[in-house]
Every structure is written in C-alpha cells, then in structure tokens.
Amino acid sequence: MNAQQQIITWLTRGTFQRAELERLFVAFGGYGGAALRDDGEIHIYGSIQCACADEMASDHELSQFVEFIRKQRQSTCMDVFDAIEQRRAIKKFDPNHPVSDAQVMELFRLTLLSPTAFNMQNWRLLWLRDPALRQEMAKAFHGKGQAVDAPLLVLILADLAAWKKSPERYWMNAVEEARTRIVRNMDQYYRNHEQRQRDEAMRSGGLAAQTLMLAAKGMGLDSCPMIGFDFDMAAQLIRLPADHCIVMAVAVGKRLEAAPPRGGQLFLKTVVITDRFNE
Ligand SMILES: Cc1cc2nc3c(=O)[nH]c(=O)nc-3n(C[C@H](O)[C@H](O)[C@H](O)COP(=O)(O)O)c2cc1C
DSSP, X not given: OOHHHHHXXXXXXXXXXXXXXXXXXXXXXXXXXXXXXXXXXXXXXXXGGGGGXXXXXXXXXXXXXXXXXXXXXXXXXXXXXHHHHHOOBOSOBOTTSOOOXXXXXXXXXXXXXXXXXXXXXXXXXXXXXXXXXXXXXXXXXXXXXXXXXXXXXXXXXXXXXXXXXXXGGGXXXXXXXXXXXXXXXXXXXXXXXXXXXHHHHHHHHHHHHHHHHHHHHHTTOEEEXXXXXXXXXXXXXXXXXXXXXXXXXXXXXXXXXXXXXXSOOOOHHXXXXXXSOOO
16 A cells, blocks of 8 residues: 555544554645544544655654644634634734744645535635745735735635536545536536626635635634735736636734724624515
8 A cells, every 4th residue: 555545544534543643744744634632532634635745754843743733723723603703804914923834734724625516616725925926916915014914825716617627526426426417517507607607706715715714713813805906917926827716815824913893793683684675
C-alpha cells in the first residue's frame, strides 16, 4: 500500500491515535485538520487531493503542528451562536499578527464544507499570497486599510460553468443510477440559463464567504467581507478566466480595533414574513 492509499484508508476510517496522526501529517506535508474528541482520540479531517504531498516534515514541525491543532481546538473553539454574534466587519487589522499557512488551510478546508446546489462546489478561493501581488491588489482596493493590512486576503470566485465540467465528479461516491440522474437534472437546470448560472455563483459564493468568516471567528480571528474594490482590475491581476466571476473579497486577521456598534438592525417583524405577504 503506498502512502496515498494508506491515507485514504485512514480517512475512511476517520479515527486516529497520535502516532498515526503524525504519520498522516508527514504524508500531508501539513495540510489537514484534527479535532480532539471527548474520549481523548484525535479525529482527523483532510482533503484527499492534498494526499499526494511527498515532502517530509521534520519531527519538530510535526509536533508544532499537532500542538497548534490541539491549542486551536481547545482554547479558541467557539460556540456557533457566539461566533455568529461576535463576527463583525472589521476595518482595522493588526499587520503584525500573521495568519499561519496551517490556519489558512484549516479555514479553506472548513469553507469547502459549505453547501452548494447539486453539490456543484462552484466556489473557488483565490488566496492572495504573493506580497508583490498584494501590493498591486491594494490599488484595486483603493488602498483601503482592511484589504491592505489584513494578513489574509481571499477573493471568493465562482466557476460559472462548473455545472458542465465533468459533473460526475460531484457525485463520485453515489451509485451510478443516482449520479446519472443528478447530472442530467443539473444540465437541464443550467444549460441555456445564464441568469441561473450567475445566481448559483452568487449563492454559493455568499455561503462560502459566511462559512469562512464564521470559521475565522471560531479560530479567534476576525474578518471583513468586501465588494468596495475595482472588480475589473482585480480580475485582470489574477488572470480571471472568462467563465469565472468574482463574488466578493474577504479580509481575515486579528482586529486592531473593535467594530463600532451595529449600524442599525431591522426589526424581526420587518424581515420575517409568515406564510405570505398581505394583499
Ligand atoms: C457582500 C458584502 C460586501 C461588503 N463590502 C464592504 C466593503 O467593501 N467595505 C467595507 O468596509 N465593508 C463591507 N461590507 C461590510 C458591511 O458594511 C457590514 O457587513 C454591515 O455593515 C454589517 O456589519 P457587521 O458585518 O459588522 O455586522 C460588506 C458586507 C457584505 C456582506
């Protein structure tokens, strides 16, 4: 059994002892996630796509990574209600508080669990990593502080044509009959319906952005969703393919200043319609 097969076996099994965890992360090259379970065992999550990494991490790096996951899960894991209430659009980030690559990978892994219609997974996450590109991108963001200072800036994109790009892969674990049916339905729903394709991009991208922001909050980080930038310039800088679109940007980091009081919340009775509108 090669390393990749071994990892897939582990992933299917789902529960690991510490020694297995360490071997897993050697093979992952550091990508993946883990949670301490009540019974003291470590539960691993990971993306099989990452399983081909063949670089060996040192013992020191591994133990640091294991420690990071432990601490993160133990000390900053936040109740989902608290995360929803405490997430705010933050305008000032601490440029000296980095977000590690392991944290970014964990954020992305969680974001990929967001729901999409037909399980199409049409979101794409563009990690603006290159400092020179970040500087260029700052112009597209008109030098706005949160986009410049945030250690992590992600463009949430969507592939408008995901519905027709080998759609069987979205249901590879389903039985063939179901897979064929869903793929046919997906084709019927989106083919020749450009508005639907774009709606789906925005729906999926919005859900992904919210998952990313809540996951960041859960990890003790803050965020700001943004559309206040030059989409055309950003698209050019990242060489956005013609069949993709930009949904929004999300800046992530540790806040330097708390958000001001909420701008003004609508009343439940304004927002919630029971059954139907009045005649
Ligand atoms: C799609 C979207 C785009 C936004 N764009 C910007 C932006 O460009 N700049 C900004 O400062 N805030 C932006 N915001 C933040 C909103 O102003 C903020 O979410 C709203 O006022 C509610 O505040 P809260 O997020 O702190 O609860 C955006 C929010 C969303 C959801």
